[in-house]
Amino acid sequence: MTTTTLAVLVPLLPFLGAVAGLLLGRTAPGFVRPLAVLPPLASLVLAVLVAADQGGGRAVDAATELTPTGSVPVELALHIDGFAALVAVLVGVVATCVQIYSMGYLREDPRYPSYAALVSLFTSAMLLVVYSGDLIVLLVGWEVMGICSYFLVGHYWETPQARAASLKAFLVTKLGDVPFLIGLFALGAAAGSFRITQVLGTVASGGLHHPTLIALLLLAGVAGKSAQFPLHTWLPDAMAGPTPVSALIHAATMVAAGVYFVARLLPVFQASSAAMVVLAVMAAVTMAGSALAALAQDDIKRVLAYSTTGQLGYMTGALAVGDRGAAVFHLLSHGAFKALLFLAAGVIIHAAGTNSLAAMSRMSNLRARVPDAYWTMTVALLALAAIPPFSGFFSKESVLGAAEHVATGNTSHAPVAAGWTVLVAGLLTALLTGAYAMRLWLLAFRGRGAEAPDHGRQPLVMNAVLWVLALPSLAFGGLAFRVLPGWFDGRDLTPTLITSVLGTGVALVGGIVTYGAWQHATALAAHPEADAGLADPGRLLLGPLHRHAAVGFHLDAVYAALFVRPVLAGASLVRFLDREVVETYVRGAGAAPRLLGAVVRRAQTGNVQTYVSALLAGTVVLAVAAVLVATGA
Secondary structure: OOHHHHHHHHHHHHHHHHHHHHHHOOOOHHHHHHHHHHHHHHHHHHHHHHHHHHOOOOOEEEEEEEEOOOOOOEEEEEEEOHHHHHHHHHHHHHHHHHHHHHHHHOOOOOOHHHHHHHHHHHHHHHHHHHHEOEHHHHHHHHHHHHHHHHHHHOOOOOOHHHHHHHHHHHHHHHHHHHHHHHHHHHHHHHHOOOEHHHHHHHHHOOOOOOHHHHHHHHHHHHHHHOOOOOOOOHHHHHHHOOHHHHHHHHHOOOHHHHHHHHHHOHHHHHOOHHHHHHHHHHHHHHHHHHHHHHOOOOEHHHHHHHHHHHHHHHHHHHHHOOOHHHHHHHHHHHHHHHHHHHHHHHHHHHHHOOOEHHHHOOEEOHHHHOHHHHHHHHHHHHHHOOOOOOHHHHHHHHHHHHHHHHHOOOOOOOOHHHHHHHHHHHHHHHHHHHHHHHHHHHHHHOOOOEEOOOOOOOOHHHHHHHHHHHHHHHHHHHHHHHHOHHHHOOOOOOOOHHHHHHHHHHHHHHHHHHHHHHHHHHHHHOOOOOOHHHHOHHHHHHHHHHHHHHOHHHHHHHHHHHHHHHHHHHHHHHHHHHHHHHHHHHHHHHHHHHHHHHHHHHHOOOOHHHHHHHHHHHHHHHHHHHHHHHHHO
16 A cells, blocks of 8 residues: 555544444444444554654655635645654554553443444544644544544533533633634635645745734644643543543544644745744743643642643654654654543542542552552653653653744844743742642542541553653653654754753752642641641641632633623623513514404404495495595595
């Protein structure tokens, strides 16, 4: 097969698996699990073959027109460069691991067939986004992911939290998708084509009109999909869905799509210095704010959710300083260790019987109940905190190094202000990341109190997946910067000395300070009259800021005041007007004919003499009227 044929099959196989799973879920349940695992696994194998053939060299391009539009054509196009090849492999790895893990995690769930089909459809949509060379076809995958996220986050629809979370995720992302759609149409109209290669050619020739406006419209959609400030509030609430879904969304699909889109169309954003500064500020606020919020969360999955938002901020920060290689490098590295973190968290939650870190901190010996999750999560947290030699160190330091080059004027890929903004926020976030990673580890695995409950050993498939993902979390970063620079625009991925020392140093400081705070807080909580919540080092470190960080700095309350309540008030007004005004006229319009019918019905007596008398009376009236008219004339 040619590379083009293999590339077409990569998103097609999970789609066919999803369709077959939905059709056979009830009639042939024995086929559900093979249909869940084999299509994404085959897609992964094909994605690896495509990546090997592409080799980080010249992009693979192919296109055929879908339908004549009469103006700007829409084409079924492929554009597979080194970035696309590697991201597709990441999606395949994480999706396959999630499907295998889900067989154990949801083994007794009666809705597993529809769940597995939706995960496959989700995977297919993301792969379509990755390989697509046409912006409209990319938009199809973009929107299908939004629909799948609605159903998957709301998998436990019987709980009000899941219903609210799925609706919030759908509405917030759609809020960003409206300007995103307008931006895509403006981009296609300016280039005369939706083909990505032609759009980039138009930008290179200076033919793009109103680049700032177009870039900002596109950024709105990116902020929604990739959970960036100010449209990030849906992601922590999305933790109401099954844990494997969280791993899929956070590591390889949905939130990665926005970062990947900007990386693919980075010259469009670089055409506007203002857009690059806006992107840098958005990344900085997202990074620092999410890290502070993560330090105050009690739900282990919400800690990881805010962590994802912050790490995505690093990726958009790399894009804001014009280095898409660093952004995609961190996207790949983050995908491995974040999937591992969520799947390990699922094992821990199952063993502890709770999501609450405060409750886990009062359980002794929990790490002995889940040894596989304990060791693999430790690896993933070290990667998250960017401690060498774990993978997160290399990718995060490449982001900080790129920001340093722009801040010191060593490159002109972005404004100097963007470089300083990303660098300062990145170092602050590294400090906070070390702190909340240490806090999570201490509260989950170093608890003191009653013996942790024993729910038995987790299914083998769940633990096996953890160790599979631990390997790239440990080794991918060191491998990539040595052997994969061709896939990253040929950029040298070796960490710079200054940012390596600073980044690692502040992360270690954050972890050490948190450990000291935990010891102090534990001693305070040991007193009989003390509040049990004092054992949380996050509360001690944040002080008065803790209660604000715990609720995401009240952004949901602000949005409720600015948007939700006015919309609900407007809906109430419309309902009142419809009920009291419009329906009054409708009822009146119906009452008048009924009244006239009643009057006419009274005249229908059935007596012939009455009819003749009425006829004669009418004739006399008409005759008199005619005489009067004639006399007057």
